[in-house]
Amino acid sequence: MSSNSLNVPGELNLLITDEIVTERAIQAMTQIDPERLHAAISAEHSGVLVSPQEPGLTDDESARLSLLAAQLTAGLQIEDDDRLKAIIEALNAEIHLSTRNIAELIHVPIEDVERVLQDPQSVPADVKLPIAIRCSYLMSTITQARGR
Numbered sequence: 001m002s003s004n005s006l007n008v009p010g011e012l013n014l015l016i017t018d019e020i021v022t023e024r025a026i027q028a029m030t031q032i033d034p035e036r037l038h039a040a041i042s043a044e045h046s047g048v049l050v051s052p053q054e055p056g057l058t059d060d061e062s063a064r065l066s067l068l069a070a071q072l073t074a075g076l077q078i079e080d081d082d083r084l085k086a087i088i089e090a091l092n093a094e095i096h097l098s099t100r101n102i103a104e105l106i107h108v109p110i111e112d113v114e115r116v117l118q119d120p121q122s123v124p125a126d127v128k129l130p131i132a133i134r135c136s137y138l139m140s141t142i143t144q145a146r147g148r
Contacts, residue, residue, distance in 0.1 A: 011069045012041045081120035106134035
């Protein structure tokens with residue numbers, strides 16, 4: 001598989017076959033109609049996106065399903081330290097929260113957030129864990145506030 005292509009039905013079926021996730025869970029995550037979702041992940045298509053015409057998915061649903069497949073497979077291979085740093089950087093760049101804003105919102109010293117940004121491997125796990133959990137919660141909160 002090249003870095004530019006993803007066999008979405010194949011990847012999702014592998015996750016289902018390996019009992020990592022169920023089709024019902026994928027439906028709950030995507031909110032795609034169960035029958036259309038089943039048709040899409042049962043299809044033998046390959047490429048970056050599932051073809052929206054054949055399985056009856058909209059372009060938006062096809063894109064969301066492709067993104068989910070990528071995030072549940074390759075995305076979970078990212079190292080935790082790198083992921084935490086990226087979350088904080090996203091809060092800075094995309095949400096326009098300063099490091100101080102983040103520290104205040106998640107109730108940790110600003111120095112700890114700054115250390116995670118500078119060198120996450122040097123920060124003790126007992127310091128990183130609350131930052132990671134709370135930043136994850138903050139990202140979830142922001143996602144919900146943005147609507148669908």
